[in-house]
Amino acid sequence: xxxxxxxxxxxxxxxxxxxxxxxxxxxxxxxxxxxxxxxxxxxxxxxxxxxxxxxxxxxxxxxxxxxxxxxxxxxxxxxxxxxxxxxxxxxxxxxxxxxxxxxxxxxxxxxxxxxxxxxxxxxxxxxxxxxxxxxxxxxxxxxxxxxxxxxxxxxxxxxxxxxxxxxxxxxxxxxxxxxxxxxxxxxxxxxxxxxxxxxxxxxxxxxxxxxxxxxxxxxxxxxxxxxxxxxxxxxxxxxxxxxxxxxxxxxxxxxxxxxxxxxxxxxxxxxxxxxxxxxxxxxxxxxxxxxxxxxxxxxxxxxxxxxxxxxxxxxxxxxxxxxxxxxxxxxxxxxxxxxxxxxxxxxxxxxxxxxxxxxxxxxxxxxxxxxxxxxxxxxxxxxxxxxxxxxxxxxxxxxxxxxxxxxxxxxxxxxxxxxxxxxxxxxxxxxxxxxxxxxxxxxxxxxxxxxxxxxxxxxxxxxxxxxxxx
Numbered sequence: 001x002x003x004x005x006x007x008x009x010x011x012x013x014x015x016x017x018x019x020x021x022x023x024x025x026x027x028x029x030x031x032x033x034x035x036x037x038x039x040x041x042x043x044x045x046x047x048x049x050x051x052x053x054x055x056x057x058x059x060x061x062x063x064x065x066x067x068x069x070x071x072x073x074x075x076x077x078x079x080x081x082x083x084x085x086x087x088x089x090x091x092x093x094x095x096x097x098x099x100x101x102x103x104x105x106x107x108x109x110x111x112x113x114x115x116x117x118x119x120x121x122x123x124x125x126x127x128x129x130x131x132x133x134x135x136x137x138x139x140x141x142x143x144x145x146x147x148x149x150x151x152x153x154x155x156x157x158x159x160x161x162x163x164x165x166x167x168x169x170x171x172x173x174x175x176x177x178x179x180x181x182x183x184x185x186x187x188x189x190x191x192x193x194x195x196x197x198x199x200x201x202x203x204x205x206x207x208x209x210x211x212x213x214x215x216x217x218x219x220x221x222x223x224x225x226x227x228x229x230x231x232x233x234x235x236x237x238x239x240x241x242x243x244x245x246x247x248x249x250x251x252x253x254x255x256x257x258x259x260x261x262x263x264x265x266x267x268x269x270x271x272x273x274x275x276x277x278x279x280x281x282x283x284x285x286x287x288x289x290x291x292x293x294x295x296x297x298x299x300x301x302x303x304x305x306x307x308x309x310x311x312x313x314x315x316x317x318x319x320x321x322x323x324x325x326x327x328x329x330x331x332x333x334x335x336x337x338x339x340x341x342x343x344x345x346x347x348x349x350x351x352x353x354x355x356x357x358x359x360x361x362x363x364x365x366x367x368x369x370x371x372x373x374x375x376x377x378x379x380x381x382x383x384x385x386x387x388x389x390x391x392x393x394x395x396x397x398x399x400x401x402x403x404x405x406x407x408x409x410x411x412x413x414x415x416x417x418x419x420x421x422x423x424x425x426x427x428x429x430x431x432x433x434x435x436x437x438x439x440x441x442x443x444x445x446x447x448x449x450x451x452x453x454x455x456x457x458x459x460x461x462x463x464x465x466x467x468x469x470x
Contacts, residue, residue: 004028005327006320007093007106009084009265012040013067013309014301015112018316019078020070025324028075030104032082032095038068040114041134042309044141053144056168058161060204060309061141067313086442087269090296094455096447101454108296108323111266112316115259115302118281118362119415120154121369124228125255126377129235133162133256146171147252151237153226154257155180155360157205162254164208167215174218175248177239179257179363181222188359198352220246224365228253257362261303264414267440269294275432278357279306280367281418282437288343289322290315298323311349318342367422375423376416378409386420390427396436397421410446413438 006022008015011033019031031038039046043064054062071078079097086094092105117132124130133152139145140162146169152159155178166172188195195202212219220241227238229247238247260281263273271292272285283305290298298319301312318339325335369375371384381404386394389403397413397420400406406420407413413420417438425435 003091003105003107004030005106005329006030006108006110006323007104008032008110008112009087009093010040010112010114010301010303011035011038011071011078011080012112012114012301012312013042013064014114014303014312014316015040015110016067016071016316017313018110018112018300018320019076020067020073021317021320022324023073023075025320025329026075027320027324027327027329029077030106031071031076031078032084032093032104033078033080034083036080038071038078038080039064041138042312043067044138049141050144053141056165057141058165064309083445084265085445085447087265087297088442090269090294094442096451099448099451101447101451103455107327108298110290110316110319110323111292111297111299111303112301112312113262113265113303114312115306116262116414117256118258118260119375119419120255120257120363120366121373121375121383121419122226122228122255122363122366123370123373124230124234126374127228127230127232127234129230129233129251130228130253130255133158133254134259136252136254137162137165140165140169147254149174149249149251150254151175151177151248151250151252152254152256153177153179153223153237154255154363156256156258157201157356157360158259159254159256160205160208160212162256163217164211167211167217172212172215172217173254174250175237176212176217176219177223177226177237177241177248178219178221179223179226180360184359184361188355191354191358194351194353195355197348198355201352218248226363226365257366258360259302259306260418261305262414263303263437264412264440264444266292266297266299266303267437268442268444269297271297271299273437276305278354280362280422282421282432290319291322307346307350307353311346314342314346314349318346367419368426369419375419376406376409378411378416379405379407381406381416383419383423386423387427390424394424395428395430396424397438398436400424401438407438412440412444 005027008031046064082095084095117134223239223241225240236249273282276283300315300319324330369383
């Protein structure tokens with residue numbers, strides 16, 4: 001079995017930038033990605049976008065074409081439709097393409113698995129017609145579909161971007177029900193100096209708000225008591241704002257209150273993680289180059305902490321440079337000289353994050369949902385059940401699996417993990433770090449018995465090849 005220099009998991013901005021940088025250093029790169037075309041969520045289908053859709057999605061989106069073009073390099077092998085379900089010994093990556101299992105090995109592995117939208121468990125969130133804002137954006141990017149009677153609920157810059165894109169498509173949302181308050185904004189002003197360094201992002205946000213206002217989209221802020229109502233389908237959103245109760249009839253509800261790192265792959269190899277109080281999530285513990293506590297594995301992009309597409313690409317380049325140096329493809333001086341402008345750019349881009357994280361916090365009602373609200377959709381476990389587990393002596397998410405199968409469904413805790421940690425931490429008066437997270441084991445994605453059986457065949461072939469070499 002051939003050992004490559006670098007195996008990258010994920011073809012979003014971090015993975016694509018890292019692949020090109022590593023290839024330019026002279027490294028042999030294997031790039032694995034679940035999607036059929038590169039781009040990740042941010043630049044999804046950017047190579048096929050029509051002119052009219054590009055105008056709707058904006059210049060920031062079409063910039064992704066530069067990164068996808070960079071994959072046209074003789075030292076980059078891009079394997080699309082590859083579902084990675086196991087990483088072994090920090091060197092071997094097991095994956096499946098169209099039901100066929102395979103293995104690649106690398107001297108280094110870079111995880112660029114991106115982010116997940118933070119789950120927003122509120123009453124009615126499991127009704128058909130309710131989806132994440134990111135899912136709505138996928139429909140727009142990939143198929144040009146926009147809901148005609150949608151309400152956007154939550155907080156954060158992504159809501160403004162999607163609302164502006166809907167306005168440009170000629171199908172503005174019926175309303176925006178925002179949860180951030182004036183008090184949140186006042187707290188964010190402590191970080192105004194950093195925000196000023198990222199004035200370009202502030203200007204973009206103001207321009208999007210102007211588009212939304214001009215389209216006559218109703219906006220409600222400091223919304224509380226949000227409930228999605230309907231029998232078999234979502235039919236309305238009810239909430240209080242400005243001292244009054246409001247109800248907005250609709251056909252679709254887009255939920256969003258931030259994104260969090262996708263840590264499943266990193267956790268499956270035992271990489272250390274710590275709770276980030278500002279972003280209210282776990283992030284991997286990394287050195288300045290992106291190396292994890294596992295010597296051969298690096299992480300870049302939003303899976304290392306939320307920063308956005310530009311920071312992700314810069315971090316991908318930075319990690320690739322370090323890997324190039326460690327594998328003796330470039331000198332230490334070449335590595336450090338190329339890294340300096342990247343580090344400065346990352347610092348400049350990160351400067352606005354404290355302002356945004358403070359001004360648009362996750363909805364407290366969704367972080368601590370009422371007892372009747374389902375938090376684990378796979379196994380239909382409620383928040384009340386988690387609190388009851390705590391009274392019976394359950395201290396962490398792994399124990400909670402035994403108490404009630406929470407986190408044991410097809411998503412393996414991707415969408416309920418943080419909620420379970422938060423609920424148990426509060427119930428037991430413990431920190432999130434002490435409470436912990438689900439222990440992620442392989443396979444990290446669903447895999448068939450046939451695919452597992454194929455692994456034995458591949459292992460036998462590898463052993464035969466090794467004996468022949470000896």
